[in-house]
Amino acid sequence: MLRLRALFLPVLLLLASLWTPAFAQSEGPLVLAAASLQEAMNAAADGWAAKGHPRPKISFAASSALARQIEAGAPADVFVSADEPWMDEVQAKGLVRKGTRVSFLTNDLVIVAPKTKPQRIAIKPGFPLARALGNGRLAVGDPAAVPAGIYAKQALTKLGVWDSVKDNLAPAENVRAALALVGRGAAPLGIVYATDARAEPAVTVAGVFPASSHPPISYPVAVLTASRNRDAEGFRRYLISAEGKAVFRKFGFGTK
Structure with missing residues (x-):
């Protein structure tokens, strides 16, 4: 019996050592x-x-x-x-x-501007977003697919200003790409989530969309x-x- 234990002990120890990577x-x-x-x-x-x-x-x-x-x-x-x-x-x-x-x-939906060129925008029905853009484009997540862009289109449509800016968009592959366009000054304004604005020190919040202007995020x-x-x-x-x-x-x- 002692001889059998001595024979199998190394095998048992080996199996124990293999247990973690094999099963865990x-x-x-x-x-x-x-x-x-x-x-x-x-x-x-x-x-x-x-x-x-x-x-x-x-x-x-x-x-x-x-x-x-x-x-x-x-x-x-x-x-x-x-x-x-x-x-x-x-x-x-x-x-x-x-x-x-x-x-x-x-989350909340906001308009952001570069910190170097801040703006204050009162977001309400018919607000002059196109005028605030000037000759620039509005950075958004692709409104055909990206949630932030979809929310943006819904909000702008409800507020009656979508038609004034729909031909002046800079659609991005995701909301962080839209944020980056504004952060580096490639777009004068963008629509992102409030949490995105907090994460990017190069932008400032220009305005906050009313919760009633879009479906709940x-x-x-x-x-x-x-x-x-x-x-x-x-x-x-x-x-x-x-x-x-x-x-x-x-x-x-x-x-x-």
Whole structure:
């Protein structure tokens, strides 16, 4: 018996040493997140990692681009959209794990100007946005697909000024690209989220859109059907927890 124990002990020790890499998942979930979430989502990922979990890997882009990646079979685990319609589309195709979709963040829509050329604009029906632009263009996320651009078009249409500026747009691939155009002075004005304006020291807020001028800005999160990462659901729960929401509030987001 002692001889058998001596024979098998090294094997058992070897199996024990292999247990962790073989059975424990060492990689965090892949999160596809709206571009406007960059600073806040990275901070949330750091908070999750500080609890002893593998840090999530995060890919930022326009929600429209991320939704198309998911539909094309991207091996992602969690999706956080800057609007409900793009999550609706992904869910309608059976790509969202049942029972995991939750809307948890809100935001405001603002007009920004370069800090070197600040403006103050009273946003109300019929306000002279075209005059404020002068010969420049209005930087926006592509209003045909990017949530921030869609919200912008909805707001400007409701306020009766869309027709006056629709031919003078600088459409960008996502809201951060629109923000960058204003930050470097390539556009005199842009429409972005309030949280984006806080993240870019080179811009200043020229005006805030009334909440009634556009549908509520809402960020849903969900685990994707194809996910096999055991931390995906845990990270989603962390994001919507009181602790997770507190992280986003530090960056200016509203929470639900």
